[in-house]
Amino acid sequence: ETGVTQTPRHLVMGMTNKKSLKCEQHLGHNAMYWYKQSAKKPLELMFVYNFKEQTENNSVPSRFSPECPNSSHLFLHLHTLQPEDSALYLCASSQGQNSPLHFGNGTRLTVT
Amino acid sequence: GESVGLHLPTLSVQEGDNSIINCAYSNSASDYFIWYKQESGKGPQFIIDIRSNMDKRQGQRVTVLLNKTVKHLSLQIAATQPGDSAVYFCAESLNDYKLSFGAGTTVTVRA
Numbered sequence: 001e002t003g004v005t006q007t008p009r010h011l012v013m014g015m016t017n018k019k020s021l022k023c024e025q026h027l028g029h030n031a032m033y034w035y036k037q038s039a040k041k042p043l044e045l046m047f048v049y050n051f052k053e054q055t056e057n058n059s060v061p062s063r064f065s066p067e068c069p070n071s072s073h074l075f076l077h078l079h080t081l082q083p084e085d086s087a088l089y090l091c092a093s094s095q096g097q098n099s100p101l102h103f104g105n106g107t108r109l110t111v112t
Numbered sequence: 113g114e115s116v117g118l119h120l121p122t123l124s125v126q127e128g129d130n131s132i133i134n135c136a137y138s139n140s141a142s143d144y145f146i147w148y149k150q151e152s153g154k155g156p157q158f159i160i161d162i163r164s165n166m167d168k169r170q171g172q173r174v175t176v177l178l179n180k181t182v183k184h185l186s187l188q189i190a191a192t193q194p195g196d197s198a199v200y201f202c203a204e205s206l207n208d209y210k211l212s213f214g215a216g217t218t219v220t221v222r223a
Binding site: 042050090098103 | 157
């Protein structure tokens with residue numbers, strides 16, 4: 001149990017589908033993150049939320065739409081994805097700046 | 113076993129030996145550094161961190177060394193065990209929420 005729970009663990013979707021990834025943290029942290037992990041590439045930061053406010057959008061295409069209704073929950077809404085979007089999507093949380101991120105086990109997304 | 117130079121993607125180490133994983137970071141102004149371990153099918157797991165006002169920090173069987181002069185970070189694992197087989201990532205940040213990750217080193221422990 002990592003304290004950060006992601007669902008689903010695996011997702012296969014077509015390019016015309018709409019789906020959502022869910023993340024919940026049970027650590028009382030105030031910041032939440034989405035990272036993308038592709039094979040043979042470093043983890044890429046996508047979005048940062050601090051106290052429910054988005055503080056970072058790392059030039060992510062609009063087909064990825066984050067939502068943070070409260071400090072414990074984070075969603076990533078997906079629509080009209082491309083096959084190159086297939087990757088492991090990791091959610092993380094932290095207590096503040098310059099503190100360790102705690103990661104969930106990710107959602108393995110395959111776009112067909 | 114030791115990965116030398118800027119970065120080696122793989123490291124093979126004999127069980128019981130000490131491991132050294134190296135990382136070169138990019139931003140001389142970075143003030144926070146962290147090591148993660150990622151096992152197959154899991155998310156990255158925090159190992160140890162260090163701030164720029166320190167050059168060494170020790171944990172349980174692990175030591176992180178920071179050399180700001182050459183922008184180099186290393187992770188030493190004492191008495192490497194089979195459970196240490198994983199991908200290890202270093203990361204840096206500059207007093208903000210954004211952690212920038214390195215490419216990762218795959219450590220394989222030989223019995």
